[in-house]
Amino acid sequence: MKKKSEALALQRNKETNRVAFLFLIPVAVLLILYIFYPIIDAFRISTLKWNGISPNTTFIGLDNWIKLIHDPHFWSAFKNNIIVMILSICVQIPLGLAMATFVEYAGKKSKLFKIVWFIPMLMSSVAIGFLFQYALATNGGIISSVSSLFGGGNIDLLGNPDTALFTVIGVIAWQFTPFYMVYCVAAYTNISTDLYEAAQLDGVNKRTYFAHIALPLLAPSLKSAAILSMVGSLKYFDLIYVMTGGGPGTSTELMSTYMYKMSFAKFNMGYGSTIASGMFLVITIISLLTMRLLNGKGEEK
């Protein structure tokens, strides 16, 4: 009797595996076709001298990679990416958390804020880019108009290489902070209300509750939010492309806009693929390091 049930369980296991396998096929095919294959192919193309359209390609080994390592444009783009990354994490997540905390504490009265604050998230990046381009225009834009009203003259934020990048980072923050707000609100709902009630019974005020109970419980979510923001910033493309096109000069060039221009505007698909592969490596390494760092800290405790 026992044997039979074991055999049945085994049989069942087998079948589950088989079905699981079948169900995974479509996803696996999609992943292989649209993720793994392009990545591998980018590495392959990175060893070629190819203008992107010609049927003739020349194998040049690691020449493109050597060029990449010595390419000041790539590294200045990388530096810009790092600036975007650091400022995004430092601005968007704390601000998102603050907004979420406000919404959470204020309860139902804050519904309006919840909705209004979420609106930027609903707009497409390109629309946001154009919107701010007009707002920041030196001829009749909002900022310049207000400034000249007070006798300050035109303020040129996007055309000045010293401020252009930070201006775009501000716009990126405007767009993505709501996302982290929602993220934190979701994390808050995971904290049991019992905890809050228990804390209240123990005479804990809101500030202490936030610092000593809520924040530690939110920490894992904040960590993954930071990683999300980090990866997003390192591969960032759209607002920069729409608002500055990497300019003025190359002062706001990011790795991805550099790759795009190299591949499609400058007819150098081989080197463009090298930049893409380089980005892939850089982002993977940074992500792995950060994850290990964050998790390592968690284990110590």
Next chain:
Amino acid sequence: MKKRLLRFAAIALSVMMIVSLAGCGSKGKSSSGGGDADKTITFWNIGAEGVNKVLLSYPVELFNEQSDSGYEVEFVATQNDSYKEKLVVAMSSGECPDMYTSWSGGPMNEYIESGFAQPLDDLYEKYGLTDRLMEAGIAQSTYDGKIYAVPTYNISVAGTYYNKEMFEKYGLEVPKTISELEAVCAKLKENGITPFALANSTKWTGSMYFQLLAARYGGLEPFQAAVDGSGSFEDESFVYAGEKIQEWVEKGWFPEGVNSLSEDDGQGRQLLYQDKAAMDLIGSWYTGTLKSDSEEFYEKVGWFPFPAVDGKEDNLPIALGTVGDQFISFNCEGDKLDAAFELATYFSSEEAKAKDIENGYLPPTPDVATLVDDPISQQVLSTIADATAVQLWYDQYLPPAVADAHLNTCQELFGLTTTPEKANEVLQAAMQEYLDEK
């Protein structure tokens, strides 16, 4: 039994998915061959909206009505900005359209070298197109001694549009030399008017100043020598161009925040309309643009070619621009190529020419001067007729990577974030890299 059915369904579904995906992958291969059964010519262009749409689609209509080639044209229009990228992607995946438009120059050379354009000398002869188009236009369609493209509907050369009323008001005359131009600018600036309405976030707009200053100073030889490797962009004429630009920026002769104003959004000409600026150095398509924006304002507008450098008046007749913009190239063979070329000849038909002129554009045909009565267009045409050479815009003429370097360094010149020497050094390095790799 039921289980089996389920399993079968699952397998069938996954197989279907794979097959349909594979189907997507292999679709396009047949279209590039141009087989006999296929009587459709695919024509890619930038006629997605506005005047471009009218002027590109009209000859196609004529062809569909009048031609007895038995071919039909599929008109595929893409917005200007994304067109180049879309074309590159199509070519790289073997789905290059049968005929497509380009701005000629560097990118066109890439298309030709990669085998996506056919030499057209025989067809030019067959259809007598050589006599129907301007020599300068055919020259800009020629690569390595062979004609690879057909110029279509738009001559545009760089020149200065200016506000006549404003010039009168301040007692100014049309400048013939740079020093006269500088006197005009100084006078305008004194009266609180920005001399040049430049919008330079688009980069190619400011580049015109650089190109013209360099050409007026040293002629075209320094540029041609730099391109073929015998000279350099560190030549004195390019230094002169950079220095003049920066001098003018420092004097406040360009709008404040010039590098963030966008020509695509018309922020340059808005300054003209608001009487905040007096002159605009730009391509002659502006005739149509200004006219369609406001007939009333257009009455006040005059035009003059960019003035000569003092003592170097010989270089004045050099024109900068494109003769017959949107050059059509062909990626098909045999009968289909013949039919596609026939379509291209409709661009210089009487009906099409009339349509171009009606919309403020100048078709690149020798008789165009007799067809227009607009005074500015007449001036533009006589400038081209008298030109010793018509140099295609740098950003289109140069190999794409070098063109990009030029646009970036030139924008930095306007932003005063680099020096002329440094900018030219970077430009020369890009040129050298291209020459080395070739």
